[in-house]
Amino acid sequence: MAIFVDGSTRLVVQGITGRDGSFHTRQMIEYGTAVVAGVTPGKGGQAFEGPDGESVPVFNTMDTAVRETGANTSVVYVPPAFAADAILEAADSGVELVVAITEGIPVLDMARAHAFARDRGVRVLGPNCPGIISPGTAKVGIIPAQIVTPGPVGVISRSGTLTYEAVIQLTHAGIGQTTCVGIGGDPLIGTNFVDCLAAFGEDPDTEAIVMIGEIGGTDEQEAAAFVKASVDVPVVGFIAGQTAPPGRRMGHAGAIISGSAGTAEEKMKAFEENGIAVAQRPADIVGLIQSALGG
Amino acid sequence: MNLHEYQAKALFGAAGIPVPPGEVAKTGAEAETIARGYGGTVVVKAQVHSGGRGKAGGVKLASSPDEARAHAEAILGMEIRGLTVEKVLVTPAEDIDTEAYVGVLVDRKTQAPTFMVSAEGGVDIEEVAATNPEAIRRLTVDPRYGLLPHQAYWLANSLYDDPKLAKQAAKIIRQLYDAFTGNGASMAEINPLISTPGGEVKAIDAKVTLDDNQLFRVPALEDLRDLSAEPAAETKAREAGLSFVKLDGDVGCCVNGAGLAMATMDLVKYYGGEPANFLDIGGSSNPEKVVAALEIITADPNVKVILFNIFGGITRGDDVARGIVEATRRIDIKPPIVIRLTGTNEKEALESLAEAGFSATNSMDEVVESAVKLAAEL
Numbered sequence: 001m002a003i004f005v006d007g008s009t010r011l012v013v014q015g016i017t018g019r020d021g022s023f024h025t026r027q028m029i030e031y032g033t034a035v036v037a038g039v040t041p042g043k044g045g046q047a048f049e050g051p052d053g054e055s056v057p058v059f060n061t062m063d064t065a066v067r068e069t070g071a072n073t074s075v076v077y078v079p080p081a082f083a084a085d086a087i088l089e090a091a092d093s094g095v096e097l098v099v100a101i102t103e104g105i106p107v108l109d110m111a112r113a114h115a116f117a118r119d120r121g122v123r124v125l126g127p128n129c130p131g132i133i134s135p136g137t138a139k140v141g142i143i144p145a146q147i148v149t150p151g152p153v154g155v156i157s158r159s160g161t162l163t164y165e166a167v168i169q170l171t172h173a174g175i176g177q178t179t180c181v182g183i184g185g186d187p188l189i190g191t192n193f194v195d196c197l198a199a200f201g202e203d204p205d206t207e208a209i210v211m212i213g214e215i216g217g218t219d220e221q222e223a224a225a226f227v228k229a230s231v232d233v234p235v236v237g238f239i240a241g242q243t244a245p246p247g248r249r250m251g252h253a254g255a256i257i258s259g260s261a262g263t264a265e266e267k268m269k270a271f272e273e274n275g276i277a278v279a280q281r282p283a284d285i286v287g288l289i290q291s292a293l294g295g
Numbered sequence: 296m297n298l299h300e301y302q303a304k305a306l307f308g309a310a311g312i313p314v315p316p317g318e319v320a321k322t323g324a325e326a327e328t329i330a331r332g333y334g335g336t337v338v339v340k341a342q343v344h345s346g347g348r349g350k351a352g353g354v355k356l357a358s359s360p361d362e363a364r365a366h367a368e369a370i371l372g373m374e375i376r377g378l379t380v381e382k383v384l385v386t387p388a389e390d391i392d393t394e395a396y397v398g399v400l401v402d403r404k405t406q407a408p409t410f411m412v413s414a415e416g417g418v419d420i421e422e423v424a425a426t427n428p429e430a431i432r433r434l435t436v437d438p439r440y441g442l443l444p445h446q447a448y449w450l451a452n453s454l455y456d457d458p459k460l461a462k463q464a465a466k467i468i469r470q471l472y473d474a475f476t477g478n479g480a481s482m483a484e485i486n487p488l489i490s491t492p493g494g495e496v497k498a499i500d501a502k503v504t505l506d507d508n509q510l511f512r513v514p515a516l517e518d519l520r521d522l523s524a525e526p527a528a529e530t531k532a533r534e535a536g537l538s539f540v541k542l543d544g545d546v547g548c549c550v551n552g553a554g555l556a557m558a559t560m561d562l563v564k565y566y567g568g569e570p571a572n573f574l575d576i577g578g579s580s581n582p583e584k585v586v587a588a589l590e591i592i593t594a595d596p597n598v599k600v601i602l603f604n605i606f607g608g609i610t611r612g613d614d615v616a617r618g619i620v621e622a623t624r625r626i627d628i629k630p631p632i633v634i635r636l637t638g639t640n641e642k643e644a645l646e647s648l649a650e651a652g653f654s655a656t657n658s659m660d661e662v663v664e665s666a667v668k669l670a671a672e673l
Binding site for chain 2: 020106161162187241243253282
């Protein structure tokens, strides 16, 4: 089992003919993800060729793509200026999940897009996220496939490469994953820690959860309270940015300590108070998960 | 991107918000000339990207042009929260009856523009929120419809009992929302919004933060960026497409990905060292970016050792390796370089690094520990 994406995922790639879109579509197909359609306005009728000569039909609009192929999930590799509209188009097309990889989407564009998607009951993951992978069944986004392996741990993270760091250490220690989810580094994201914790909580195969947060906002604090109230499996947490100065944006638009709110210290404290084992460094995650799993 | 008060006032004025006149001076003599032009009492205000200017002595009343000059000379060059004042705004003093607060920002929790207004203006709004939260009225705007006229009026009515003042304030609140969305801001604030004994409502201070991701829509706003307010290295990094924040330590860090970059800094500290910077070379794998990153890191005289932590995903390890080799050919790099490199095209990367005489590990802890040790020895 897994959360959000699995063997039943039928994926449409928005921006399939672009540089990033085409590169990652080949990798997703190679992993065995069912990529059933692509969308690039003006290129409808063409076919996208997969690594082993697979042919993916390209459509002008999401509406046609979904009607003709029965896609239920989309992934967005569209440039920032047009990405919010691509998300809106996806939310209007009938897919259940939209994974937005694009970095640099204006925040007011996303405020509108999130409100629109919420009203339609469509889940948005991201934006500015590495996507999601359920080892062995589906990869949607850019998480490198070679670092994951199937197993009992759910991974949730605001970061990209830091997630890879944690996941590869688990994999090297022989601990696999049900699903690894990158929720994104922007201030306004569609799917947050609590959404993922709730989903992992209902997944019978997830026996422990790794939660990787960073400075900025209060999502981790709310997630910590949710863990105490509603999550039955053990959770291990890590927070990046313990040495970050206040008031400075650390790369991610959402990674900024404003006033005294959003510090790593505050988040680690919230973790500890709510029964989440805190890793001081990424390398400590493995040991904490091993003991959580009763190893 | 933060704007200065005078820049924010210009945007507000363009949206129709009543703002007093004002001119910027860079010297005492300029301030004196401006004050003479206005006649009467003026206010001399430090233009610096920081709150608490008044408390720091950066805002002064001057009753004569000579006094304006003296205040300007005292304020220019002053440090406020670590930032040097390069400019002052000279503006006629207003008669103030009441002071209110009006602000709008993109709120993470409601995921929408959210107004906060309070009849208790002129003070730090976070303080009001902490000590007297009932004094603040909040409103979440549905970004699809925008701020509706009755909502603006509802906010304004919590500020003024006098219907004439409330009506003016409602108009200003709508204009503020237009300025906020039209310029792609993530925060816009009037503090204080004053009423005068004559029954006028106007904005006598203004603060705006623009969303960097939206600058492409209104390119003219890019010209408002005050390069003197950011270190030269950060300007260079931004132009090269890198995220860079200067810190005080001696271990220069070059990492791909913001989260991993922060975790690397934290690990430097964990092993007893101090990071010299935050630097994210981003997801693209252009070797030129690596060259620019090394130029920026080596320009910092505190840096004793340079630490690379690369986890190839979108970023290709061999591109980073080529950038390192290329940079060492082009520029004279004195500090030793230690490298951790794993992920996409790791094998090719390690080969080209070995050819150029570099060794690399694939363990993050190992490389950070050795970087800290080297820095302590040098």
